[in-house]
Amino acid sequence: MTVLNELHQDHVNLNKLLAVLGYKLDKLKQGEMPNFVLLSDAVDYISNYADAYHHPLEDQMYAYFKDSGCPELDEAIVQCGKEHKQLKLSAEELIEAVDCILNDAVVPMDQFAAKLESFLDRQVEHLNLEEGTLFPLLDEIASDEQWNVLAQELPKMDDPLFGEQQKQRYIDLYSELLQDMQ
Numbered sequence: 556m557t558v559l560n561e562l563h564q565d566h567v568n569l570n571k572l573l574a575v576l577g578y579k580l581d582k583l584k585q586g587e588m589p590n591f592v593l594l595s596d597a598v599d600y601i602s603n604y605a606d607a608y609h610h611p612l613e614d615q616m617y618a619y620f621k622d623s624g625c626p627e628l629d630e631a632i633v634q635c636g637k638e639h640k641q642l643k644l645s646a647e648e649l650i651e652a653v654d655c656i657l658n659d660a661v662v663p664m665d666q667f668a669a670k671l672e673s674f675l676d677r678q679v680e681h682l683n684l685e686e687g688t689l690f691p692l693l694d695e696i697a698s699d700e701q702w703n704v705l706a707q708e709l710p711k712m713d714d715p716l717f718g719e720q721q722k723q724r725y726i727d728l729y730s731e732l733l734q735d736m737q
């Protein structure tokens with residue numbers, strides 16, 4: 556599997572989690588309380604997976620293809636780097652807000668809903684930039700040889716269990732989130 560396919564598969568999974576969280580946001584706006592522990596786990600997972608694996612791979616891939624003579628690509632890469640930092644901040648902010656709720660602090664639900672909404676909007680916007688602009692451009696300009704060289708340079712997962720554990724964690728979370736909405 557090429558790195559681009561692998562990252563794309565991450566996006567597919569992420570998109571599914573975001574869709575369920577979006578549904579929870581709708582319910583929350585209607586006054587229904589989600590399972591906050593589960594919500595916190597989901598945001599935590601999204602953020603940790605991105606930090607530990609997804610963004611480092613993307614950042615290295617973008618660095619490799621930057622300055623290849625395509626200004627549109629370079630611009631998207633710079634934007635992407637900024638967004639990775641913003642995504643981390645908005646996840647931290649949301650996790651902090653969920654923690655407050657879990658610790659029985661008084662958090663107005665409309666404020667919390669606004670935080671969740673901005674987190675989801677940023678995530679979706681970022682997915683759209685990568686899937687809609689960046690990945691197609693890379694697919695167009697990168698040669699097979701470049702992909703091969705890049706694949707050699709990318710870090711190998713030290714712990715093969717990491718991938719499997721993350722996959723299982725994702726499946727569990729996704730089905731728990733679905734069940735919570737019944």
Ligand SMILES: [Fe+2]
Binds near residue numbers: 562609
């Ligand atoms: Fe991504």
Ligand SMILES: [Fe+2]
Binds near residue numbers: 610
């Ligand atoms: Fe990204």
